[in-house]
Amino acid sequence: MFLAALALGCARKPAPERDWVDTAVVYELNVRQFTPEGTFAAAQRQLPRLKTLGVDIIWLMPIYPIGELERKGSLGSYYAIRDYCDVNPEFGTLKDFNVFLAEAHDLGFKVILDWVANHTSPDHPWVTEKSAEWYYRDSLGHTIVEYDWTDIAKLNYGTPEVGEAMRDCMRFWVKRGVDGFRCDVAYQVPQAFWEATIPVLREEAGRELYFLAEGEETWLHDAGFDATYAWKLHHLLNDIAQGAADGDSLARYVAWNAQEYPADAKRLSFTSNHDENSWSGTEFERMGDAWKAMTVLCWTLPESQPLIYTGQEIGWNKRFEFFEKDAVPATSWKANEYTEFYEYLTALRHDHPALDPAASCKLLKVSPTSITYQRQAGRDKVKVTVDLAEPWSYKISCK
Numbered sequence: 001m002f003l004a005a006l007a008l009g010c011a012r013k014p015a016p017e018r019d020w021v022d023t024a025v026v027y028e029l030n031v032r033q034f035t036p037e038g039t040f041a042a043a044q045r046q047l048p049r050l051k052t053l054g055v056d057i058i059w060l061m062p063i064y065p066i067g068e069l070e071r072k073g074s075l076g077s078y079y080a081i082r083d084y085c086d087v088n089p090e091f092g093t094l095k096d097f098n099v100f101l102a103e104a105h106d107l108g109f110k111v112i113l114d115w116v117a118n119h120t121s122p123d124h125p126w127v128t129e130k131s132a133e134w135y136y137r138d139s140l141g142h143t144i145v146e147y148d149w150t151d152i153a154k155l156n157y158g159t160p161e162v163g164e165a166m167r168d169c170m171r172f173w174v175k176r177g178v179d180g181f182r183c184d185v186a187y188q189v190p191q192a193f194w195e196a197t198i199p200v201l202r203e204e205a206g207r208e209l210y211f212l213a214e215g216e217e218t219w220l221h222d223a224g225f226d227a228t229y230a231w232k233l234h235h236l237l238n239d240i241a242q243g244a245a246d247g248d249s250l251a252r253y254v255a256w257n258a259q260e261y262p263a264d265a266k267r268l269s270f271t272s273n274h275d276e277n278s279w280s281g282t283e284f285e286r287m288g289d290a291w292k293a294m295t296v297l298c299w300t301l302p303e304s305q306p307l308i309y310t311g312q313e314i315g316w317n318k319r320f321e322f323f324e325k326d327a328v329p330a331t332s333w334k335a336n337e338y339t340e341f342y343e344y345l346t347a348l349r350h351d352h353p354a355l356d357p358a359a360s361c362k363l364l365k366v367s368p369t370s371i372t373y374q375r376q377a378g379r380d381k382v383k384v385t386v387d388l389a390e391p392w393s394y395k396i397s398c399k
Contacts, residue, residue: 010348010382010398020110021210021226021266022356024056025346028273030310031060031091032075033320033327040092040100049333051107053313054346057210058104059182061274062114063087063097067121070151073323078114079184080121080151084169101177110179112210117166117193118185119152126165133159146188157190167197174201180210183225187215191223198224212268218260227266227305233257234270237297240388241290246368247388250297254363254373257303266357269298270307277309278322285317292341293392299345300375300384300396302361306349313342352398353377 027050035042040063050058062078065088071080075090087097104111120126122143126134135143136154143153155162170181186194202209202224213225220228236253239245257267270276271283271294283291299306310316311328315338320326349355352375359377366372369389375382381399 010352010396018353018356019208020056021208022358023350024110024210024305025054025349026057026059026212026268026305026307027053027055028059028061028307028309030274030320031063032078032325034310036327036330038090038325038327040087040096044100044103046333047104047107047109051109052343053308053339054343054350055109055308057110057112057179059112059212060114062116062184063091065089067123067151069121069123072151073321075323075325077149077151077323079116079119079149081116082121082124084166085172098176105177110210112180112182112212113173113178114184115170115181116184117155117189119146119149119154121151122153124153127153130161131159134162157193163193163196166193167200170197170201171204174205174209179208180212180226182212182214184214186213186220186225187217191219194220194223194225221262221265227268228261230257230267230269230304233267233298233301234276237271237294238286241287241294243389247366247371248368250371250388251363251366254302254361258361261303264358265303266305267303268307269301269304270309271295271298272309272312273307274309274320274322278320281319282317283312284315289390290388290392293386293388293394295341295345296384296386296394296396299349300355300382301373302359302375303357305357306345308342313339348382348396348398352380352382354380354382354398 029043031040031043032038035046062081064084065082065086066076066078067080067082087094101111127143132141133156136156138144145152146154157163198211211225212227213220214229216228216231233253236245236249240250261267271287271291280286287294298304314332314336316328316332353359354375354377356377359375362374364372364374370385370387372383372385383397386394
């Protein structure tokens with residue numbers, strides 16, 4: 001079993017009261033692939049399992065109607081949105097979503113929505129019903145795309161009405177009770193929009209809202225985001241697992257991260273997510289036998305806020321089709337040694353303030369093939385040693 005000889009002196013103990021944003025474990029739920037039915041109702045039936053796993057924040061990948069113009073595949077990309085204030089009929093109805101949200105809240109989860117403020121689908125009503133200046137357009141007046149995203153149209157925040165409309169759409173969901181947003185390509189949306197939006201939504205909600213930015217730019221924290229993606233760490237861990245980087249590289253990363261980001265910043269740390277899984281491969285493809293050691297680093301390094309992507313908790317070793325139905329079979333959601341591993345890590349995070357993002361970190365020993373560090377908050381201490389080469393072992397001890 002994975003937990004054999006893993007933890008020393010880490011018996012569960014009551015933790016002092018801490019902010020839920022600091023202690024949170026995030027679960028990225030791919031509604032389409034999460035169940036054979038691919039619906040809110042079916043996902044709702046699995047919430048108790050996620051509770052046992054130790055998840056705190058459920059991040060729903062985009063749940064909105066998908067555009068049909070230039071659609072990719074038969075079902076399209078979740079990120080080509082035709083209507084921000086409705087749900088994809090593939091998943092159910094608004095009423096179904098409300099029931100899912102209520103049940104999640106009753107079980108103690110926070111629920112955040114994936115928000116795509118950078119672009120819409122090319123057949124979103126705004127394209128034809130609003131002024132042409134709402135979108136970036138070419139010399140012929142056609143909306144433009146980015147990268148190979150041929151199924152989107154990029155919004156122009158130089159037009160003030162765009163920001164106002166986007167805030168209203170986000171407000172629609174906050175009023176329904178969602179607990180925040182994971183904001184897609186947040187770094188491509190002007191800082192001024194986020195600065196004018198995040199505090200307003202928080203004030204209007206009268207409760208804590210969590211904002212996660214897909215982006216690593218430090219200004220995103222200045223704009224109000226709680227957490228940013230630790231992309232640099234993710235790519236470094238892939239390199240370490242593949243023998244292209246070492247412990248010295250990791251120590252330099254820890255120093256860089258501490259210098260670049262505020263002490264209260266949270267950095268989403270992951271071995272997989274929807275992009276990595278579908279386009280670069282599962283953690284097993286990219287990291288091989290090193291995946292457990294790399295996961296321990298994601299969960300224990302300073303400022304880290306760990307992410308579990310759909311299926312990781314059962315060792316799902318398959319790339320999900322992005323534009324098609326490609327669900328995990330219902331019979332596969334049985335607890336196993338992978339589940340035990342993630343349950344251990346969630347308990348560790350919850351029980352030890354030393355693993356809160358802002359807790360101190362002292363590097364005790366660094367070599368090309370190993371790193372040892374100690375996290376501390378008050379009298380709580382967690383010491384972590386990870387071997388960064390075969391046999392990819394790790395040890396966690398707590399005081």
